[in-house]
Structure formats: structure tokens, C-alpha cells
């Protein structure tokens with residue numbers, strides 16, 4: 001039986017939004033006080049909650065994740081080269097460029113798809129100052145392996161945890177590993193503040209410096225002690241965050257049900273493998289990622305294209321690799337063969353609380369249909 005396409009495009013995500021009425025009391029407070037930004041009451045409330053939610057000794061809010069990451073690199077006073085994964089969203093690597101640091105791309109582990117600690121050491125030079133790793137799709141990096149290399153060579157470790165909101169490793173908040181961890185609260189992330197981000201870190205001595213760096217370095221009326229930027233979260237963003245924190249449990253419940261459905265339906269589809277999250281890790285449920293391997297009748301790119309005919313817009317996160325972007329073509333070519341292979345296999349499927357189980361089921365039917373029609377030998381049209 002042929003399957004009808006969706007009437008409107010189905011994208012990989014849709015922002016989590018509560019009823020407008022839930023946000024209004026916060027907006028009324030803001031209008032009454034006239035306090036729109038500069039560490040206002042909503043910001044303070046969200047910042048305090050964020051340290052609890054992320055189980056980190058220090059949490060600082062930002063206007064977006066990219067500026068949070070740039071601020072982390074500045075706060076740690078990095079110089080020279082930084083070893084980084086190419087299998088990530090461009091912002092990770094762009095942050096290095098904006099700080100005048102040289103990205104040195106390192107290959108990833110074929111299972112976790114995160115930076116491979118065994119490949120880092122060969123890339124360390126006297127100019128190397130840090131390792132910037134990404135907990136890609138919320139799958140934790142080998143934090144112990146990365147820290148061991150960092151300790152041996154005196155390097156800082158920064159994590160991009162844009163996909164790993166509320167994740168834990170060994171039962172500890174993921175933001176407590178390394179020197180600093182960045183979270184993104186962009187509208188495409190499960191927990192969001194429209195745009196927004198945070199840094200978490202253990203060293204209390206960095207708190208004051210971070211506050212200065214995100215607010216022009218204004219120490220007091222008479223002095224500016226550091227050439228800071230402007231990366232402050234405003235009161236409206238913080239208000240959205242305060243409400244949205246209360247919505248995440250319901251969102252998790254819905255996404256868990258969707259994930260279970262995808263897992264069950266795709267288990268019988270040969271060559272389409274749902275990426276598992278290690279058992280002892282809280283699944284941030286940020287993405288629904290599958291890997292389309294050689295045993296599938298259709299390769300990943302053809303599946304991505306074929307599903308568009310059904311109005312299903314999947315995303316090939318993270319293809320192409322950052323190392324293949326024109327803006328990084330001047331960098332030395334390195335062996336990134338695992339990352340290249342992985343980037344050919346991954347496909348993110350529609351995954352958000354407002355997606356019905358019925359529609360997710362239809363998407364699985366469509367995946368089966370596009371594979372079946374690829375597997376079938378072409379039939380000559382008679383007459």
C-alpha cells in the first residue's frame with residue numbers, strides 16, 4: 001500500500017514551548033520592574049537553578065552557547081593550538097578561530113563518535129594549550145582518557161556539552177569534568193531559552209573573571225580590569241528558561257516514548273542502526289540518531305533525499321566534517337578516516353515532544369518503503 005507524504009514538512013526538531021499564560025507572570029514582573037538585563041532577578045534565579053540542575057559547583061549564563069565557549073577559551077587564557085574534533089557543529093571550531101587559536105583536528109572513536117584519546121598525543125606540539133572535545137549527541141567523551149593525556153602534557157580541557165543537558169558521567173554532572181564545559185540553550189536544543197547558553201566549572205576562582213568577561217570587563221565605576229565582551233543573557237531569555245525548566249520532564253517522557261518506538265520499529269530494518277547511549281549515562285534525548293551502514297540497500301544520502309519526497313526533512317549531522325569547510329582548507333590535512341566514515345553514516349530523524357507516536361510510526365513506514373523500493377530491481381514498464 002503506498003504511503004502518503006506528510007502535508008507539511010516534518011523537521012528534526014521543534015522548540016519546546018509551554019502555554020503563553022505560563023510565561024506571562026514572569027513577563028509582567030519584568031515590565032513592572034523595567035529591569036531587562038544586567039544580572040536581573042530572573043537571571044539570578046535561573047543561574048542559581050542551573051548550578052543545581054547541572055550538578056556543578058559554578059554555572060554562569062550567557063546570551064548563547066557560542067559566546068559562552070569563546071568566553072571559556074578567553075578565561076583560560078589559551079594560546080597557540082587546540083586539539084579539536086571535526087565531528088561537530090561549526091560553532092565549536094569557529095570559537096577557536098575567533099580567539100585566534102589554531103584548530104588541530106583529531107580523529108574520533110568509531111563507537112562514541114567523540115574525540116579518540118589514543119589519537120590526541122601524536123598531535124601535541126610545544127604550541128598546544130588545550131583539548132576541546134564534544135559530547136556529541138549527548139554521548140559522553142572518554143573523559144578519563146582525555147584527562148590523562150591533558151595531565152601528561154599540561155593541557156586544559158574544555159567540553160562542548162551543547163547536546164548533553166543534564167547528562168551525568170559516573171553519576172556526576174557532565175559539566176564537572178575538564179576545566180570548563182559549555183551548554184547551549186538554543187531553540188533547537190531540548191532545554192532552551194530561545195537563544196542562550198551556560199558555562200560550568202569547578203574552580204571558584206574563575207567565577208569573577210567569567211562575570212567580567214561577559215560584561216565588558218566592568219569591575220566598578222572607575223576601572224575596567226579586562227577587555228571583556230558582551231555575552232549576557234537578558235531577563236526575557238531567563239524568564240523563558242525558568243518556565244521551560246518546568247517543562248523538561250514531560251518532554252523527556254514524550255521523547256522516551258518516541259525513542260522506544262523508533263528502536264522497536266527500526267530493529268528489524270537491516271542496515272539502519274539506532275545509536276545507543278551507554279547504559280550508565282542519563283540520555284539527554286537531544287537527537288534521534290541512526291547509522292546507515294553498507295548492509296542497507298540505500299546509502300545515507302539517498303535515504304535523506306528519498307525521505308524528502310515524503311516531506312520528512314532529516315539532517316545529516318555532522319556532515320560535512322568541520323575539517324572539510326572552505327574556511328579551514330588552509331589547515332594541514334590529517335588522518336580523519338574514522339570521522340569521515342562516521343559522517344557518511346549518520347542521520348538524525350524527527351524527534352521532539354510534539355511529534356505524535358503515530359507520525360513517528362509513519363516515518364518508520366517511509367524508511368522501510370524507501371529501502372524496499374531501492375532494493376527492488378527496476379521493473380520494465382510493459383507496453
Ligand SMILES: *Cc1c(COP(=O)(O)O)cnc(C)c1O
Pocket residue numbers: 064065066067088089091092134160162163183184185186195196197
Ligand atoms: C548548538 C551548538 C553550538 C552552538 O550553540 P549556540 O547556543 O547556538 O551558540 C555549539 N556546539 C554544538 C555541538 C551545538 O550543537
